[in-house]
Amino acid sequence: MALHLRGTLLPDGVTKDLWLVGDRVTFRRPAEAAETVADGGFLLPGLVDAHTHPGLREDGGFDVDALAAHRAAGVAVLRCPGLDGPVPDAVRASPQMPRIIAAGAWLAWSGLSEHADFHTVVDDLVGAAVREVRASDGWCKVMADWDFTAAPVPLDLLRATTEAVHAEGGRIAAHCQSAAGSLNAARAGVDSIEHGMALPAEAIPLMAAHGTAYVPTLTAFGKSAPWRARRGLDRDLLWQEGHRTMLTRAREAYEAGVTVLAGTDSLPHGDIVREIEWLIEAGLPTDAALAAASWRARAWLGLPGLTEGGLADVTAYATDPRHDPTALRNPTRIILRGHITH
Numbered sequence: 001m002a003l004h005l006r007g008t009l010l011p012d013g014v015t016k017d018l019w020l021v022g023d024r025v026t027f028r029r030p031a032e033a034a035e036t037v038a039d040g041g042f043l044l045p046g047l048v049d050a051h052t053h054p055g056l057r058e059d060g061g062f063d064v065d066a067l068a069a070h071r072a073a074g075v076a077v078l079r080c081p082g083l084d085g086p087v088p089d090a091v092r093a094s095p096q097m098p099r100i101i102a103a104g105a106w107l108a109w110s111g112l113s114e115h116a117d118f119h120t121v122v123d124d125l126v127g128a129a130v131r132e133v134r135a136s137d138g139w140c141k142v143m144a145d146w147d148f149t150a151a152p153v154p155l156d157l158l159r160a161t162t163e164a165v166h167a168e169g170g171r172i173a174a175h176c177q178s179a180a181g182s183l184n185a186a187r188a189g190v191d192s193i194e195h196g197m198a199l200p201a202e203a204i205p206l207m208a209a210h211g212t213a214y215v216p217t218l219t220a221f222g223k224s225a226p227w228r229a230r231r232g233l234d235r236d237l238l239w240q241e242g243h244r245t246m247l248t249r250a251r252e253a254y255e256a257g258v259t260v261l262a263g264t265d266s267l268p269h270g271d272i273v274r275e276i277e278w279l280i281e282a283g284l285p286t287d288a289a290l291a292a293a294s295w296r297a298r299a300w301l302g303l304p305g306l307t308e309g310g311l312a313d314v315t316a317y318a319t320d321p322r323h324d325p326t327a328l329r330n331p332t333r334i335i336l337r338g339h340i341t342h
């Protein structure tokens with residue numbers, strides 16, 4: 001049976017009837033019977049978390065509980081720039097699970113002076129990135145640096161990697177925490193800069209020119225701020241300063257026309273509303289912060305929203321979340337891939 005909804009569609013603000021037939025949106029009443037599951041209120045294209053790591057459990061299985069937490073929050077799409085294993089076909093195929101865009105392992109060039117234990121360390125960054133693009137939904141994740149002060153991946157290497165990925169038709173996400181690493185990523189024209197804790201202001205116009213998105217992941221850093229302040233090591237102070245810088249750059253990037261996206265990068269999973277709130281605190285208009293986790297993120301990932309033939313991910317709210325973001329914590333209906341989950 002088809003699902004029927006009537007409400008004010010976002011972002012257009014037009015009140016309409018729409019139907020979900022299987023995993024598709026239509027504005028033409030279908031021949032088959034339809035159950036009305038939302039009448040009135042506001043209908044938002046399903047939410048997107050552009051930076052999260054559902055990953056593997058300790059027993060080696062894929063963490064479906066993490067996906068369930070995202071689903072419960074109304075998140076219909078996950079981009080995962082950094083996964084420690086492949087997404088099982090059964091998870092991808094399940095209509096109960098959010099759509100997943102994998103971006104493969106955390107690729108770290110062996111020439112960086114430090115590495116984390118979760119990095120996949122490679123000598124040939126270009127070749128590894130291209131292989132990852134082929135294996136991971138057209139994306140790869142590269143560490144542009146891994147220290148606040150040490151030398152980042154050299155610009156020539158990062159540029160060659162980006163060009164090879166683009167030649168393959170893929171996209172490249174760059175972890176950036178130093179000023180030099182962030183600037184190299186912006187100069188190389190990567191597709192997204194993740195974190196950017198020391199993102200220099202001069203990188204913003206380069207990002208705008210290259211179409212590089214900014215995913216600041218403010219929730220993760222906001223969560224650690226209190227205990228870092230208590231501990232107070234030099235490194236903790238850099239992280240705190242990094243959080244303040246990300247807030248400033250998120251607003252500047254938005255004002256410069258850069259696509260700013262919501263990514264939680266934190267546990268417990270499913271805190272996308274907190275990331276929207278952080279983007280509002282950073283100074284984005286409320287509808288832009290909402291777009292960062294919904295229609296703009298979907299368009300950036302090539303996933304249509306509430307348009308004819310679009311994908312059947314919808315969250316409904318009693319009040320307009322563009323004016324009342326607290327509504328986001330109280331969805332009246334969540335539909336994922338054409339299936340009611342709330």
Ligand SMILES: [Zn+2]
Nearest residue numbers: 051053082265
């Ligand atoms: Zn991350």
